[in-house]
Amino acid sequence: MASLKTYYEELGRAFHSKPADLKKCQAVLPKLKIGLIEAGLLLPQGDVNLGDLSVARDILEIGAYVSIRSKDIPSFDRYFSQLQTFYIDYSESLPPSKREYPIRGLHLIRLLTQNRIADFHTTLESLDADVIAENPYIKHPVNLERWLMEGSYSKVWGAREEAPSEEYKFFVDSLMGTIRNEIASCEETAYESLPLKDAATLLFFSNQSEVVTFAQQRGWQVDLTAGTITFKLKDEEKMEIPKQRLIAASLAYARELEQIV
Amino acid sequence: MPDVEMKPADVKPVKETEEKKEESKPAPLSPLAEIKSNVVLIDRAVTTLEPRFTHRVLRTLTALRKRIDNSVLRNAVESLYPKDHSIKKTLLAWLPTGPSSSDQAMDVDSSARPSHHELVPEAEIYLRLLILYHLLASEDTQEKALELANQTAEKMQAINRRSMDAIAAKIWYAVDRAYELAGELSDARPMFLAAQRTASLRHDDEAQAALINCLLRSYINYNLYDQADKLVSKTTFPPSASNSQFSRYHYYLGRIRAVQLNYTEAHTNLQQAIRRAPPAKTAPGFYQEVHKYFVVVELLMGDIPDRSLFRHVVLEKALNAYFEIVKAVRTGSLAQFQSTLSKHAAQFEEDHTYTLIIRLRQNVIKTGIRRLSLSYSRISLRDICVKLHLDSEEDAEYIVGKAIRDGVIEGRIVHEKGWMECGTQKNAYGPEVSEVFGRRIAFCLDLHNQSVKAMRYPLNAHRKELAAAEGAREREKELAKEIQDGDLDDEDLGPDF
Numbered sequence: 001m002a003s004l005k006t007y008y009e010e011l012g013r014a015f016h017s018k019p020a021d022l023k024k025c026q027a028v029l030p031k032l033k034i035g036l037i038e039a040g041l042l043l044p045q046g047d048v049n050l051g052d053l054s055v056a057r058d059i060l061e062i063g064a065y066v067s068i069r070s071k072d073i074p075s076f077d078r079y080f081s082q083l084q085t086f087y088i089d090y091s092e093s094l095p096p097s098k099r100e101y102p103i104r105g106l107h108l109i110r111l112l113t114q115n116r117i118a119d120f121h122t123t124l125e126s127l128d129a130d131v132i133a134e135n136p137y138i139k140h141p142v143n144l145e146r147w148l149m150e151g152s153y154s155k156v157w158g159a160r161e162e163a164p165s166e167e168y169k170f171f172v173d174s175l176m177g178t179i180r181n182e183i184a185s186c187e188e189t190a191y192e193s194l195p196l197k198d199a200a201t202l203l204f205f206s207n208q209s210e211v212v213t214f215a216q217q218r219g220w221q222v223d224l225t226a227g228t229i230t231f232k233l234k235d236e237e238k239m240e241i242p243k244q245r246l247i248a249a250s251l252a253y254a255r256e257l258e259q260i261v
Numbered sequence: 262m263p264d265v266e267m268k269p270a271d272v273k274p275v276k277e278t279e280e281k282k283e284e285s286k287p288a289p290l291s292p293l294a295e296i297k298s299n300v301v302l303i304d305r306a307v308t309t310l311e312p313r314f315t316h317r318v319l320r321t322l323t324a325l326r327k328r329i330d331n332s333v334l335r336n337a338v339e340s341l342y343p344k345d346h347s348i349k350k351t352l353l354a355w356l357p358t359g360p361s362s363s364d365q366a367m368d369v370d371s372s373a374r375p376s377h378h379e380l381v382p383e384a385e386i387y388l389r390l391l392i393l394y395h396l397l398a399s400e401d402t403q404e405k406a407l408e409l410a411n412q413t414a415e416k417m418q419a420i421n422r423r424s425m426d427a428i429a430a431k432i433w434y435a436v437d438r439a440y441e442l443a444g445e446l447s448d449a450r451p452m453f454l455a456a457q458r459t460a461s462l463r464h465d466d467e468a469q470a471a472l473i474n475c476l477l478r479s480y481i482n483y484n485l486y487d488q489a490d491k492l493v494s495k496t497t498f499p500p501s502a503s504n505s506q507f508s509r510y511h512y513y514l515g516r517i518r519a520v521q522l523n524y525t526e527a528h529t530n531l532q533q534a535i536r537r538a539p540p541a542k543t544a545p546g547f548y549q550e551v552h553k554y555f556v557v558v559e560l561l562m563g564d565i566p567d568r569s570l571f572r573h574v575v576l577e578k579a580l581n582a583y584f585e586i587v588k589a590v591r592t593g594s595l596a597q598f599q600s601t602l603s604k605h606a607a608q609f610e611e612d613h614t615y616t617l618i619i620r621l622r623q624n625v626i627k628t629g630i631r632r633l634s635l636s637y638s639r640i641s642l643r644d645i646c647v648k649l650h651l652d653s654e655e656d657a658e659y660i661v662g663k664a665i666r667d668g669v670i671e672g673r674i675v676h677e678k679g680w681m682e683c684g685t686q687k688n689a690y691g692p693e694v695s696e697v698f699g700r701r702i703a704f705c706l707d708l709h710n711q712s713v714k715a716m717r718y719p720l721n722a723h724r725k726e727l728a729a730a731e732g733a734r735e736r737e738k739e740l741a742k743e744i745q746d747g748d749l750d751d752e753d754l755g756p757d758f
Contacts, residue, residue: 088485118521121616125520126484129610150623151663152656186662190674198676202658249699256706 007032008055015062025066032059054094057086061099068106068167080107088126102165105137112145113174120145136164144175151186153179157204180204184218193230196222292328295321296337296391300384307381307424315427318387322431326394331356334392341380341388348385355392355409383425389413390428393435403442410439414452423463430467430506437475446479453479461496470502470510477513486520493517508537512551519554519617524562531555541575549579550612556583557617563624563669565591582608590621593629595650598622626651626660627669634670634683641680654679 007028014024036056060083067075080103087100104127111120124132124142132138140163147155156179160172180203187194187202194202200211211229215222221230299318306314335356342349393413396406414436417429433456440449457472459465473496480489498510515530534551541548552570559566570576571584582605589598602609602618609615629649633640646657661681664670671684 088483118523121520121522121620122486122490125486125616129615132616146619146622149620150626151660152652153659154653154655183659183662186659186666188666190662190665190672191676192673194676246695249695253702253706260709 007035008059011059011062015066022066022070025062026070029059029063029066033063050093053086053090054097057083057094057097060086061097061103064103064106065099065167068170071170073110076106076110101131101135101137102167105135105141105164106167106171108138108141109144109168109171109175112141112148113171113178115178117145117149140164140168148179148182153183176204180214184214188218188220188231191231193228196224196227196229199229292325292333293336293340295325296329296333296388297341299325300341300380300387303383303387303428304381307383310424312424312427315383315424319427319431322390322394326391326398329391329395331395334388334395337391338388341384352385352388352392355396355405381424382420382422383428386413386417386420386425386428386432389416390432390435393432393439397435397438397442403439406435407439407443407445410436414456418456418459423465426465427467429465430471433468433471433475437478441478441482446482450476450479457496466499466501467503467506469496469499470506473498474506474509474513477510477517481513481516486517489513490517490521504537505539508534508539508547511537512547512554515551515554515558519558519561522620524558527558528555528562531558541573545575548575552576552580553583553612553614554617556580556587557614557621560587560590560621560624561617563627586618586621590625590628593625593632593649595622595625595629598625627664627667630661630664631670634672634681637683639680639682642674643679645681 011025011028011032014028036059039052060079064076064079064083067073067079083103086094086097087104104123108120108123111117111123120141127138132142140159144156144159147153147159156175160169160176163169163172183203187199196208196211199215200206200208203211203214205211205214212222212224215229222228223230299321302314302318306312306318335353338349338352338356342352389409390413393406393409396402396409410432413432417425417432433453437446437449437453440446453472453476457469457476460468460472473492476492477489480486480492493514498507502510511530511534515527515534518524518527518530531551531554535548535555538544538547538551556566556570566587571580571587582601585601585605586598589601598621606615609618626649630645633645633648642654642657642661645651645661646654649657651657651660658674658676661670661672661674665672665674673682673684674680675682
C-alpha cells in the first residue's frame with residue numbers, strides 16, 4: 001500500500017507538470033495497476049473504502065488521458081471499460097469526478113471515428129437526457145453524430161476546431177478521414193463527373209495534388225487537361241430470373257400441399 | 262415508468278379452460294373456495310406428475326389476485342393446515358391479524374379438516390405466492406413483501422422440486438417486482454443471475470424465461486443496454502415459454518435492437534410482442550407501451566404507421582404525441598418536427614423514446630427530399646435548401662448526395678449547374694416479389710405444421726379404439742360363424758315348419 005501511495009503521487013506530479021511527462025506516466029502506470037489489483041481495487045467488489053476507490057478512479061482516469069495523448073487507442077479502450085465500474089456501479093456512493101464526462105465524450109468520439117454507430121447509441125442511452133443536451137463534452141460528439149448522419153459534412157468540418165478539450169483534437173484527423181471517405185462514396189453515386197477544383201472543396205482538400213492522390217486511391221479517372229474527375233458508372237444490374245430458386249420453391253409448395261391434403 | 266407499463270403485462274388472463282368456465286357459470290366461486298380447489302388441483306398435479314393442473318391453477322391467478330384480501334388468505338391458511346402446524350404459523354405471521362377472521366375460520370376449519378392429509382410443499386409455495394401478491398398490492402406492506410419474497414426464494418431453492426417449477430417462475434416474477442417497488446432492482450441482479458444459471462442447468466424452462474425477463478428488465482431500467490445485449494447473446498430463451506413471457510422478451514429485445522439501430526430486427530420483435538400480448542383491453546398498459554416503440558421504430562425504418570392504429574380505443578389517447586410526430590415526418594417539415602418534439606419532450610423522456618425520436622431528424626429530411634424528387638424532375642440546390650429549411654447550399658449538396666447514395670432517391674447532382682436531376686422510379690416488380698411471396702407461404706405452412714404438432718390427444722385413447730376394433734372383429738367372426746351355423750340351422754329348422 002505504501003508503495004502504491006508513492007507511485008500515485010509520482011504519477012500525479014508527472015501528469016500535472018506542464019507539459020505533462022508522458023513517458024514518466026507510462027512507466028508508473030503499470031506498477032500502479034499491479035498495486036491496484038493487489039489491493040483489490042481494479043475491479044472492486046462489495047464494500048470498499050470510498051477514499052481508496054476515488055484514488056483508484058483517479059489513477060485510471062489519468063491512465064485514460066495518458067493513453068489518448070500518446071495515441072494508444074486500444075489502451076484507452078481498456079481504461080474506459082475499467083472505469084465503467086466506477087462510473088456506473090459506484091455512481092451513488094462516490095463523489096462525481098470532473099473528468100467523467102470528458103472521458104465519456106472522448107469514448108463517444110472514438111466510436112464515431114470507427115463508424116461504430118450502434119455502440120455509440122448504446123453508450124449514449126446510458127446517459128441522462130439533460131446531460132446529453134447540456135454537457136459540452138457530451139454535446140460535441142452528439143452533434144457530430146447528428147451532422148454525420150444527415151450529411152451536413154461541412155458542419156462537421158467547421159466544428160473540428162471547437163473541441164471542448166485538448167484531447168478531442170487527437171481524434172480530429174481520423175474523424176476527417178472518416179468523413180472524407182463518406183463524402184467520396186456519396187460523390188461516386190451522385191455525380192457523373194466533377195471539376196477538380198470543386199472536388200477539392202467538397203472533400204476539404206487545400207490543393208489539387210492531394211485530390212489527385214486521393215482520387216487514385218479510390219480508383220477514379222482523373223482528366224488533368226480538362227481538370228475533371230469522372231466516376232465510374234455502375235453497371236446496370238442485369239435482370240435475371242432465378243430459375244433454380246423458383247423451381248425449388250414451387251416443388252417445396254407442392255410437397256407441403258401434398259402433406260396437408 | 263416501467264412500473265406502470267409492465268404491470269398489466271403479467272395480467273395475462275389467458276383464456277380460461279372450458280371446464281373453468283362451466284364451473285364459474287352457475288355461481289362464481291368465492292375466493293376462499295377457489296383457493297382450496299386450486300390447492301387440491303396442485304396436489305393432484307404433484308401426485309399424478311401432470312403439470313397441466315398446476316398450469317390451470319396459475320391461469321386463474323390474475324383473476325383471483327384481485328379478489329383476495331386479508332381475511333380470505335387467513336381463512337384459507339387456517340382451513341388448509343391442521344391446528345398447530347408449523348407452516349401455518351409462519352404463513353399467518355405474514356398476515357396482519359383481522360378482527361373477524363377467528364370465528365369465521367373456526368366454521369370453515371371444522372368442515373374442512375377431516376378431508377385433508379399432509380399438503381405438498383407446492384401448495385405452501387402457492388399460498389406464499391398469493392400472500393406475496395397481496396402484500397405487493399398495497400404500498401404500506403411492500404417492505405414486508407420484500408422480506409417474504411427473499412424468504413420464499415430461499416425456501417424454494419432449498420426444497421428444490423421439479424414439480425414446483427411453474428409456481429417458482431411466478432415467484433421469481435413477484436420477487437423482481439418486490440425489489441423494484443423497493444427501488445433496489447440492481448441489488449437483486451446477482452441473485453437472479455445465479456438463479457438463472459441454476460434454472461438453465463435444470464432445464465427449468467418456465468423459471469428460466471421468467472428470470473431472463475427479470476434480468477433484462479433490470480438492465481434496461483438502468484439503461485444498461487450493452488449488458489442487456491450481452492445477456493441476450495449468451496442465453497437462449499426457452500422455446501416452450503408461455504406467450505406472456507415471450508411477449509415480454511420480444512418487447513425488451515425490440516428495445517435493445519432499436520437502440521442499436523437495428524430497426525428491422527426491432528420491428529419484428531415488437532410486432533411479435535404485440536401479437537403475443539394479451540388482448541388490448543385486458544392489458545392496456547403493455548399494449549400502449551409496445552405500440553409507442555413500434556410507431557417510432559416504424560418511422561425510423563422510413564415507413565409511416567397505419568392511421569387506423571391511432572384511432573384504436575386503447576391507443577388513441579396514449580399515442581397522441583406520437584401521432585403528431587408521425588404527421589411531421591410525413592410532411593417532411595423540419596420546423597413542424599422541431600416544434601412537436603419540444604412540445605412533447607417531457608412525455609417522450611418519460612417513455613424513454615426521446616433519444617430514438619431525435620434520430621428521426623434525418624428521416625424528416627430524407628422524406629422531404631423524396632417528396633421533392635417525386636414532384637420535380639429538376640430542382641436547384643438553392644430551392645431544396647429553402648424548402649427544407651437547411652442552413653446552407655453546401656449542406657444541401659452533401660445531404661442530397663448522401664440521400665442518393667443511401668438509395669432514398671434516384672437521381673444525380675450536376676455540380677456545375679447547381680441542380681439535382683431526378684431519375685425515374687425503379688419498376689417495383691422483380692424477382693424480390695417471388696421472394697416475399699415465398700417467405701409468406703413458408704410462414705403459413707410452418708404455422709399449419711406447428712398447429713398440427715401442437716394438437717393434444719387424450720392419453721391411451723387409441724387403446725379404446727383398438728379395443729373397439731378388436732370387439733368389432735370378434736363380433737364379425739361370431740356373425741360369420743352364426744351365418745355358417747345358420748345354414749345348418751335352416752336345414753334344422755326345415756322340419757319344424
